[in-house]
Amino acid sequence: MRVITSADELSLGWLSAVLNEPVVDFVARTESSNWSSQVPLTVTLASGEQKSLRLKLCLGETFGPSEVAFYTQDYRTLPDPPLVRCYDAQFDPAVGYHLLLDDLSETHHNRRDAPPTLEYGLAVAEALGRLHRHHTGAQPIPDNATWERYFAEIRPGVVPLEQATGRAFAERFGAHEAALRARWSHPVGMSLLHGDLNSTNILTPKAAESPVYFLDRQPFDWSLTYGVAAYDLAYFLILWWPEDARAAHEDAVLRRWFDTFAQPDYSWELAQSDWKLSVEQCLHVPLEWCSKPETVETMRWLWSFQLARVTAAQSWS
Numbered sequence: 547m548r549v550i551t552s553a554d555e556l557s558l559g560w561l562s563a564v565l566n567e568p569v570v571d572f573v574a575r576t577e578s579s580n581w582s583s584q585v586p587l588t589v590t591l592a593s594g595e596q597k598s599l600r601l602k603l604c605l606g607e608t609f610g611p612s613e614v615a616f617y618t619q620d621y622r623t624l625p626d627p628p629l630v631r632c633y634d635a636q637f638d639p640a641v642g643y644h645l646l647l648d649d650l651s652e653t654h655h656n657r658r659d660a661p662p663t664l665e666y667g668l669a670v671a672e673a674l675g676r677l678h679r680h681h682t683g684a685q686p687i688p689d690n691a692t693w694e695r696y697f698a699e700i701r702p703g704v705v706p707l708e709q710a711t712g713r714a715f716a717e718r719f720g721a722h723e724a725a726l727r728a729r730w731s732h733p734v735g736m737s738l739l740h741g742d743l744n745s746t747n748i749l750t751p752k753a754a755e756s757p758v759y760f761l762d763r764q765p766f767d768w769s770l771t772y773g774v775a776a777y778d779l780a781y782f783l784i785l786w787w788p789e790d791a792r793a794a795h796e797d798a799v800l801r802r803w804f805d806t807f808a809q810p811d812y813s814w815e816l817a818q819s820d821w822k823l824s825v826e827q828c829l830h831v832p833l834e835w836c837s838k839p840e841t842v843e844t845m846r847w848l849w850s851f852q853l854a855r856v857t858a859a860q861s862w863s
Contacts, residue, residue: 549636550644551605552576553585561589564634564646568592574601586649599633600649605642609764612771614643616763620738624680628673630749630759654759655752657745662787667799669756670748670782674740675806677760678775681738682809685772688730692770697723699768700830703837710842711853719833722826729774735812735820737775741765743782776817779803780824785831789858796859828856 547564550556553574561569571590576583585601604613617632630647637643657666688696704719730736740747740763749759765771783792783799804817832849835841 547634547636549605549638549641550601551603551641552583553601556585556587556601561587565589565591565597586651598649598652600647600651602645602647603642604644604764607639607642608766609642610639610767611637611643612765613645613763617645617647621677621680624676627677628757628759630761650749650759653751654749656761657748657750660745660750662791662795663755664795664798665755666750666758667783667787667795668802669750669758670743671779671799671803672806673758673760674743674775674778674782675803675808677740678737678778678803678807679809682736682775682807683733684738685736687733687736688770688773693727693730695768696770699766699837700833701837703833703835706836706839706842707833707853710836710846715829715833719829722823722829725823726774726827729820729823735775735809735816736773738772739770739775740778741769741771741781743778743786745786748782774820774824775807776800776803776820777824777827780821780828781831784825784828784855784859785852787855789855792855792859825856825859828859829853832856 550560553576556572556574558569558572561572568591569589570592573588574585576585582602582604585603587597587599587601589597589599591597614635614637617629618635621627621629630650632645632647634646635643660666701719701723704716707713708715740760742762742764743760747760747762749761750756770777779800783796800817800821804812804814807817832853835845835849
């Protein structure tokens with residue numbers, strides 16, 4: 547099937563085919579977001595039942611097929627994965643992709659404005675542990691080309707970050723790069739990564755802290771898509787939680803993730819070592835913002851508080 551590129555291309559026949567039941571009416575409207583267009587749909591079935599759906603259109607060459615695989619391939623055999631139900635997903639490298647998903651906006655919300663709690667942190671840790679366990683050892687360790695592409699994106703931010711903050715980062719960045727490269731030579735504790743579990747990419751019920759659903763796995767061509775699994779949890783906890791909540795619950799959240807990941811050759815001591823390495827890797831997020839002249843100042847509001855949170859987590863002076 548082809549990629550849908552606008553709401554104008556929707557039809558009763560197409561919806562009936564992808565839902566596998568007759569559709570007699572639908573109402574659609576288009577919303578814009580940072581990297582895609584969203585088309586909320588109210589679909590009426592021949593039975594009279596109505597479904598709330600959401601068509602996501604991500605056109606162009608910015609992102610590859612990762613999000614299509616996220617919903618249709620990577621966790622297909624995992625029972626009850628923490629993903630929104632997907633009815634159809636198509637990718638064309640010359641066009642982009644679409645996803646047709648359940649629309650949970652009436653009953654769920656993202657976590658942007660919701661204060662994090664221990665219950666929520668444990669739910670995310672357990673869901674991530676399940677995803678990571680499902681793909682541990684599923685791919686070769688990152689090769690040299692992958693490392694170089696990744697660090698070539700991050701490294702140019704070191705000097706601008708030093709200039710913007712008056713702090714020295716070059717020596718520490720170099721030491722951490724060497725430590726990451728050394729760690730990547732050992733496959734234990736590695737898995738497929740989400741890579742961007744910020745608070746807007748996680749849904750919970752409006753009246754509860756669980757279950758959680760993960761959204762928007764959209765890596766750039768330089769992103770690490772397979773690596774030290776603990777990094778997904780560090781990205782979620784270090785960059786997006788207030789420092790007091792993170793400090794109060796960090797140990798419990800990490801332990802829940804480790805217990806769920808449950809790899810026989812992956813010790814708690816190695817998990818703690820990976821955690822320290824992954825927390826410091828969170829510095830790469832403000833570094834990446836500073837790697838481009840146009841975002842050093844325009845995104846200072848974001849990278850400055852992320853830097854402060856990484857600093858607090860590592861007790862830097």
